[in-house]
Amino acid sequence: MTDVMTNGQTLAPNATIGILGGGQLGRMLSVAASRLGFKSHIYEPGANPPAGHVAETVTTAPYEDEAALRAFAESVDVVTYEFENVPTSALDLIESLVPIRPNRKALAVSQDRLVEKNFLRDLGLSVAPFAAVDDDLDLAEALLEIGAPAILKTRRFGYDGKGQARIMELSEADQALADMAGAPAVLEGFVDFSHEVSVIAARGQAGDISCFDPGENVHKSGILHTTTVPARLTPAQRTDAVLLAAKILNALDYVGVMGVELFVTSAGLVVNEIAPRVHNSGHWTQNGCVIDQFEQHIRAVAGWPLGDGKRHSNVEMLNLIGDDVDRIPEFAKDGSVAIHLYGKADVKPGRKMGHVNKITGAA
Amino acid sequence: MTDVMTNGQTLAPNATIGILGGGQLGRMLSVAASRLGFKSHIYEPGANPPAGHVAETVTTAPYEDEAALRAFAESVDVVTYEFENVPTSALDLIESLVPIRPNRKALAVSQDRLVEKNFLRDLGLSVAPFAAVDDDLDLAEALLEIGAPAILKTRRFGYDGKGQARIMELSEADQALADMAGAPAVLEGFVDFSHEVSVIAARGQAGDISCFDPGENVHKSGILHTTTVPARLTPAQRTDAVLLAAKILNALDYVGVMGVELFVTSAGLVVNEIAPRVHNSGHWTQNGCVIDQFEQHIRAVAGWPLGDGKRHSNVEMLNLIGDDVDRIPEFAKDGSVAIHLYGKADVKPGRKMGHVNKITGAA
Numbered sequence: 001m002t003d004v005m006t007n008g009q010t011l012a013p014n015a016t017i018g019i020l021g022g023g024q025l026g027r028m029l030s031v032a033a034s035r036l037g038f039k040s041h042i043y044e045p046g047a048n049p050p051a052g053h054v055a056e057t058v059t060t061a062p063y064e065d066e067a068a069l070r071a072f073a074e075s076v077d078v079v080t081y082e083f084e085n086v087p088t089s090a091l092d093l094i095e096s097l098v099p100i101r102p103n104r105k106a107l108a109v110s111q112d113r114l115v116e117k118n119f120l121r122d123l124g125l126s127v128a129p130f131a132a133v134d135d136d137l138d139l140a141e142a143l144l145e146i147g148a149p150a151i152l153k154t155r156r157f158g159y160d161g162k163g164q165a166r167i168m169e170l171s172e173a174d175q176a177l178a179d180m181a182g183a184p185a186v187l188e189g190f191v192d193f194s195h196e197v198s199v200i201a202a203r204g205q206a207g208d209i210s211c212f213d214p215g216e217n218v219h220k221s222g223i224l225h226t227t228t229v230p231a232r233l234t235p236a237q238r239t240d241a242v243l244l245a246a247k248i249l250n251a252l253d254y255v256g257v258m259g260v261e262l263f264v265t266s267a268g269l270v271v272n273e274i275a276p277r278v279h280n281s282g283h284w285t286q287n288g289c290v291i292d293q294f295e296q297h298i299r300a301v302a303g304w305p306l307g308d309g310k311r312h313s314n315v316e317m318l319n320l321i322g323d324d325v326d327r328i329p330e331f332a333k334d335g336s337v338a339i340h341l342y343g344k345a346d347v348k349p350g351r352k353m354g355h356v357n358k359i360t361g362a363a
Numbered sequence: 364m365t366d367v368m369t370n371g372q373t374l375a376p377n378a379t380i381g382i383l384g385g386g387q388l389g390r391m392l393s394v395a396a397s398r399l400g401f402k403s404h405i406y407e408p409g410a411n412p413p414a415g416h417v418a419e420t421v422t423t424a425p426y427e428d429e430a431a432l433r434a435f436a437e438s439v440d441v442v443t444y445e446f447e448n449v450p451t452s453a454l455d456l457i458e459s460l461v462p463i464r465p466n467r468k469a470l471a472v473s474q475d476r477l478v479e480k481n482f483l484r485d486l487g488l489s490v491a492p493f494a495a496v497d498d499d500l501d502l503a504e505a506l507l508e509i510g511a512p513a514i515l516k517t518r519r520f521g522y523d524g525k526g527q528a529r530i531m532e533l534s535e536a537d538q539a540l541a542d543m544a545g546a547p548a549v550l551e552g553f554v555d556f557s558h559e560v561s562v563i564a565a566r567g568q569a570g571d572i573s574c575f576d577p578g579e580n581v582h583k584s585g586i587l588h589t590t591t592v593p594a595r596l597t598p599a600q601r602t603d604a605v606l607l608a609a610k611i612l613n614a615l616d617y618v619g620v621m622g623v624e625l626f627v628t629s630a631g632l633v634v635n636e637i638a639p640r641v642h643n644s645g646h647w648t649q650n651g652c653v654i655d656q657f658e659q660h661i662r663a664v665a666g667w668p669l670g671d672g673k674r675h676s677n678v679e680m681l682n683l684i685g686d687d688v689d690r691i692p693e694f695a696k697d698g699s700v701a702i703h704l705y706g707k708a709d710v711k712p713g714r715k716m717g718h719v720n721k722i723t724g725a726a
Contacts, residue, residue, distance in 0.1 A: 014708060031394050034417045037704030054397045054417045287653060290701045290722055308698030312676055335671030338653045341400030343377060359653055362725045
């Protein structure tokens with residue numbers, strides 16, 4: 001680590017930000033870093049990562065390569081990440097050499113659904129009924145308590161609906177447990193919600209908090225399909241959403257951007273899950289705000305003041321999954337649509353290829 | 364050149380755009396290219412160019428290095444440039460291998476003030492009175508015709524007020540000519556203008572034209588200081604500005620973004636100069652429009668449809684020259700200000716270090 005952490009925790013001009021993960025989130029973080037004059041160094045096991053196209057340096061190495069991790073950590077001034085499933089051993093090594101932001105506590109909580117649920121419940125927030133399931137006995141007990149329909153989820157490494165099995169009737173319990181392939185799991189009760197929203201919240205190094213206006217999310221096949229801003233929320237719900245996000249960030253002494261997914265129910269907001277990073281449901285900020293979620297994250301990590309999250313435009317974000325990219329020529333003709341492609345070489349079903357932000361009016 | 368120019372002249376997804384010049388304009392072009400899924404390859408003689416931080420590939424070599432130019436041209440699918448003074452020999456070599464956009468005609472016209480003035484006058488556009496000056500006899504004749512005050516400018520390689528000498532009284536003529544150091548020059552008469560505006564105009568491969576709303580420019584020590592949008596213009600002047608820009612682009616069979624600087628006078632608009640590239644006075648579009656001038660240029664070069672140039676916000680762009688970057692902490696606290704830094708290693712007087720776009724309201 002070069003000596004450029006000056007003014008307390010503020011990153012010096014031209015410093016280098018290390019980013020673990022080279023997907024589209026790392027790519028857009030790297031671009032945001034460049035706007036503030038910082039360089040990026042991407043660490044990614046896979047070859048030719050999307051983030052590498054817009055980064056100063058790319059390290060292609062597995063998370064088990066201690067020499068590569070060490071060289072990476074020594075060449076950057078701070079480390080952040082685009083996904084929460086970085087192996088603990090890699091984080092231990094990196095943290096011995098350079099600060100990691102957001103901190104390890106946020107990662108530990110969000111890497112494990114059971115820890116996360118307990119953390120949120122202990123904060124006094126509403127979550128879906130849940131119970132730990134390690135074996136068939138646990139599952140039987142959990143189903144007695146929670147009932148069906150319910151959903152069984154692996155505690156670790158789940159994303160975009162992966163590692164999940166629905167139990168609509170009790171007869172489906174055995175198959176659901178088999179789907180976990182022996183991995184520790186959590187049974188979650190269904191929440192009767194009208195729609196899902198998410199808050200993209202940020203906390204700076206001084207403890208200041210700034211939230212973007214909540215977006216309303218629609219999923220398709222377990223993957224985010226659209227985010228629409230503004231979301232359908234009462235003024236009271238809007239306030240609740242921001243306050244509970246702030247509670248989570250403060251409890252974790254968090255620095256950076258977090259995505260907080262919320263179910264809207266007649267009894268109030270229920271926290272679905274948190275992601276200690278920039279979030280797909282915050283992509284609309286790129287064309288709706290002066291300072292978007294990517295720059296907000298970089299600002300926090302760099303010790304800068306946060307943007308105020310103000311929205312100048314209403315936006316509908318649409319993810320381009322797999323063949324959806326074939327619609328680009330149509331979107332390119334619409335002057336109210338901003339296109340964001342990730343430069344991925346191959347189109348695959350279910351793969352996030354890009355997104356578009358359609359401006360639907362002034363805020 | 365790989366075979367990715369499909370659908371007539373449209374660049375294929377994941378194609379690579381070669382950019383001559385690695386300064387801030389190349390940097391922001393590279394970022395815009397990434398948004399559309401393209402990679403960038405920067406060619407720049409100077410070491411550690413700002414654009415290199417966000418480009419897939421950087422070639423560091425002089426414009427006289429034929430092997431480097433050849434390798435560069437062969438590795439990209441189309442070439443564009445961030446500045447108009449690329450040596451002709453380099454362009455000849457590149458053009459034998461890969462298309463250059465905007466085309467050579469635009470470069471030839473804008474590389475030479477005399478050719479440019481004649482071109483604009485022949486189009487029927489108003490320009491300042493001018494005369495070619497190669498020696499003291501020419502200068503004496505030109506001053507008889509145009510009178511003082513006037514300004515002597517080198518025909519080639521002038522920018523940001525460099526290569527210019529004011530002649531306020533006839534007694535200053537000898538010194539002004541000496542300042543040219545023997546370079547061919549042009550004497551230009553002063554134009555009695557109330558203010559300067561510029562039109563950032565774009566033309567696509569199908570001949571379609573799209574202009575951003577004119578911005579009003581204020582210079583300081585010969586360098587652009589602020590651009591404010593909207594500019595003070597009557598509706599008729601606004602129409603004139605767009606029509607004359609279109610006339611220029613069509614006459615050059617232009618593909619890409621051009622900056623057209625105009626003096627506003629009581630007798631109408633007078634063309635000051637044109638720049639066949641993205642332009643400092645168009646930086647406001649990054650935070651005022653869905654599709655900014657950098658993406659507009661990439662769209663044109665890639666054969667995509669152009670954005671419509673619509674503005675969602677009013678903006679004041681302020682250049683950060685030299686020590687102005689010390690004001691960043693102040694700007695960072697203002698949620699209506701978007702910061703754009705260029706990642707230049709050293710602060711020098713007169714050096715463009717970045718700019719800020721302040722949103723002043725909805726359009």
